[in-house]
Amino acid sequence: MGYKRKALILNKDDFHKTLRRIAHQIIEGVPQVSKICLIGIQRRGVNLAYRLKRIIDSLEKVDIPLGTIDITLYRDDLTAIGPNPEVRSTKIDFALDGKIVILVDDVLFTGRSARAALDALMDFGRPEAVKLVVLVDRGHRQLPIRADFIGKNIPTSLQEEVAVKVEEIDGKDEVVIWEKD
Amino acid sequence: MWQRRHLLGLKDLDKKDIELILGQAEYFREIPRRQIKKVPSLRGKTVVNLFFEPSTRTRISFELAAKRLSADVINFSSSASSIQKGESILDTLKNMEAYAVDIFVIRHSFSAASVYLAQRTKACVVNAGDGANEHPTQALLDMFTVKQRLKKLTGLKVVVVGDIAYSRVARSNIWGFSHMGCEVWLCAPPTLLGRDFSALPVRITYDLRKAVKEADVIIMLRLQNERQSEKLIPSLREYRQHFGLNPDILKGARRDAVIMHPGPVNWDVEIASSLKEKIMPSILNQASNGLAVRMAVLYLLKGAAE
Numbered sequence: 001m002g003y004k005r006k007a008l009i010l011n012k013d014d015f016h017k018t019l020r021r022i023a024h025q026i027i028e029g030v031p032q033v034s035k036i037c038l039i040g041i042q043r044r045g046v047n048l049a050y051r052l053k054r055i056i057d058s059l060e061k062v063d064i065p066l067g068t069i070d071i072t073l074y075r076d077d078l079t080a081i082g083p084n085p086e087v088r089s090t091k092i093d094f095a096l097d098g099k100i101v102i103l104v105d106d107v108l109f110t111g112r113s114a115r116a117a118l119d120a121l122m123d124f125g126r127p128e129a130v131k132l133v134v135l136v137d138r139g140h141r142q143l144p145i146r147a148d149f150i151g152k153n154i155p156t157s158l159q160e161e162v163a164v165k166v167e168e169i170d171g172k173d174e175v176v177i178w179e180k181d
Numbered sequence: 182m183w184q185r186r187h188l189l190g191l192k193d194l195d196k197k198d199i200e201l202i203l204g205q206a207e208y209f210r211e212i213p214r215r216q217i218k219k220v221p222s223l224r225g226k227t228v229v230n231l232f233f234e235p236s237t238r239t240r241i242s243f244e245l246a247a248k249r250l251s252a253d254v255i256n257f258s259s260s261a262s263s264i265q266k267g268e269s270i271l272d273t274l275k276n277m278e279a280y281a282v283d284i285f286v287i288r289h290s291f292s293a294a295s296v297y298l299a300q301r302t303k304a305c306v307v308n309a310g311d312g313a314n315e316h317p318t319q320a321l322l323d324m325f326t327v328k329q330r331l332k333k334l335t336g337l338k339v340v341v342v343g344d345i346a347y348s349r350v351a352r353s354n355i356w357g358f359s360h361m362g363c364e365v366w367l368c369a370p371p372t373l374l375g376r377d378f379s380a381l382p383v384r385i386t387y388d389l390r391k392a393v394k395e396a397d398v399i400i401m402l403r404l405q406n407e408r409q410s411e412k413l414i415p416s417l418r419e420y421r422q423h424f425g426l427n428p429d430i431l432k433g434a435r436r437d438a439v440i441m442h443p444g445p446v447n448w449d450v451e452i453a454s455s456l457k458e459k460i461m462p463s464i465l466n467q468a469s470n471g472l473a474v475r476m477a478v479l480y481l482l483k484g485a486a487e
């Protein structure tokens with residue numbers, strides 16, 4: 001059984017506008033810019049966090065600390081998604097204590113990745129607050145988790161897949177919905 | 182993708198497997214630097230260190246690796262056990278297995294002991310050294326250290342020097358570095374080399390100067406104390422003269438050559454103590470790399486078992 005392309009949700013232009021809007025919302029919603037740090041969840045959350053950093057840095061003339069976090073070792077659904085996902089880099093080389101962490105992921109779905117990322121973050125210190133940014137919220141939560149900043153809400157069925165593509169990994173910026181054949 | 186349930190030796194692995202383990206180990210290096218030096222990956226799993234032969238370093242390294250992954254760890258050592266009452270190693274294993282053990286880490290003085298036990302258990306098995314056969318995680322951490330320092334693992338000249346005939350570290354390194362496309366040289370007195378190495382992918386020389394010339398990697402092995410009483414070497418002094426690494430011999434190697442030793446070092450026997458300052462940091466680095474490599478191995482095996 002394969003997947004077929006159902007709809008283009010964000011093209012390159014929309015993709016960039018959405019990121020700029022989220023950056024503005026973060027600055028508006030978190031007035032203490034000096035406390036902000038961005039942490040991207042592997043894999044594509046890392047690229048999105050980097051883009052947000054560039055926008056916020058240039059708007060506010062700051063240098064926001066940027067980190068990456070891999071949640072493989074914290075997941076509770078490994079057997080559900082197949083054996084042995086490879087561990088990727090976690091790199092947070094600044095203290096989290098007292099920081100307002102902006103956690104960045106591409107898609108919010110069941111909420112299990114966000115839960116794992118929160119657990120992982122707590123092993124690095126005690127942030128003052130953690131806020132969640134997602135490019136797409138596709139619904140179907142299995143845990144009591146919500147995002148603070150959302151690029152686009154897309155109601156989906158479980159027969160569908162939301163694919164966020166980024167230039168650095170996939171060669172283009174776009175969001176597409178695929179449907180099971 | 183990792184599919185194996187056991188890690189018994191490097192002979193049967195291929196380049197891809199080794200690259201995967203070393204690549205994953207890279208990401209485990211960061212965990213001991215966190216405020217909370219632990220991840221929940223093996224939470225609810227039980228790891229038993231089944232050590233039928235004395236060991237401090239390897240046992241501690243495996244114990245810490247399992248604990249950093251949140252596994253429950255039991256240390257078994259044969260000197261304080263029913264083995265003393267005549268229980269067989271298989272019975273010991275089966276008794277442990279009744280506690281729903283997920284991973285056995287096995288050290289034994291007989292070659293292929295871990296293979297024997299792996300064929301008879303449902304749990305995963307990691308060979309932590311079996312007789313003169315293999316000690317795969319030691320060789321993996323050696324390779325990891327080399328990759329870290331030289332940024333590559335292929336096309337290197339690797340020299341293994343010393344007490345080779347009885348060395349599982351030497352055998353695992355021969356297989357590991359050969360799989361990665363390195364040229365492996367052995368250098369030792371004939372009495373410590375044995376005859377079976379001509380069948381392995383190695384070059385042999387009795388001249389340390391020649392062996393070390395242009396070498397990228399030099400692995401010095403520990404000379405076991407009993408070798409002298411076994412009349413395998415005439416004297417420590419003569420051994421040192423012909424097979425001891427000193428600053429003069431080292432000049433022939435490449436300037437960035439990585440010098441390693443599985444420890445503990447007999448200073449002024451296999452390595453001149455004047456090299457201590459130069460070599461010690463690299464030996465301690467091997468230890469912290471060993472932890473990362475063992476965490477990666479436990480993680481991969483547990484994933485394959487599910």
